Amino acid sequence: MLSAVIFDFDGVIVDSEPLHYRAFMEVLAPHGIACSWDEYREHYMGFDDRDGFRAFFALAGQGLEASLLGELMAAKATAFQTIVADGVVPYPGVLELIDALAKTTPLALCSGALRSDILPVLEKFNFEGVFQVIVTADDVAVSKPDPASYRLAVESLAQILPDLGVSPGTVLAIEDTPAGIASARGAGLAVLGVTNNYPAGQLVRQGCLLVLDSLEGVTPAGLEALFPDP
Structure with a gap:
């Protein structure tokens, strides 16, 4: 699940x-x-x-x-x-995936960026309030690859959504760097790796459940299929 x-x-x-x-x-x-x-x-x-x-x-x-x-x-x-301020470009398929997931699935952000770096970009994409939890560098003492930020994100989701059974084993992280994958894996999460900045082989070696070249065409049903009911 x-x-x-x-x-x-x-x-x-x-x-x-x-x-x-x-x-x-x-x-x-x-x-x-x-x-x-x-x-x-x-x-x-x-x-x-x-x-x-x-x-x-x-x-x-x-x-x-x-x-x-x-x-x-x-x-x-x-x-x-x-x-x-001169413009920032979303990766193919990601805005559509977030829109689709937001209708049925709790979402969070877990980033090494500052909150002040993130919020203006979310505003540009009309994504204010889409993510129930946002964990940034402002919220933890150590950054990725340490698992602290992902642990905090999962704990926060579980706290605000107590009836959904949120636990590390039921949460999927979407990452693009070895440091980010190590952070999520260290917190007990499965990871979908995207080759936006590193080759597939390097991400696979970090223990990703799945590695894709792009999020274009990815659907909520496809992500749910990665977590079959026991």
Whole structure:
């Protein structure tokens, strides 16, 4: 039985990872830190801003005080919102799938992005209130691949929907990164991987129940079939 679906945000709903990369590079440039897009995908994609900045500075051999980290995160949030204002593109099929699922299935978001990064985009797509639970980097002390964010999302769904039997074994996560898959799997969830940013083989190795090239054509019935009744 499928009781709920939890979507990652960046890289699953919207093609925003390149936008995060641009914002990181803009903020890090004055500190002499830079990397290529391929290096970003290999080392930093999937982290929230907090752990992303820590990783950038650690790889550069520089210390990072808490006060500077806070300044960097605020500057990156401002840069990202400016970039997003020029437009952000949803992945094929995802808006249609969310619309269809919302009619019958509880939905949540579990993202390493800041809430301030997410809400304006949901507003653009008229998705305010569609997700019963939204867990962001603001809500947990550690980011993916740690399972804390997915655990919190499942616990929150179970609390607000006590009659639906929400538990990790009945919830499907939709993810696009190894870090996100590890987070969901660590919390006991089955995962549908989407190859928006990583090849299928890499996602399969992380233990996905199913890996697809796109969410286009995916239906609620198709997802429910992944959770046959015992």
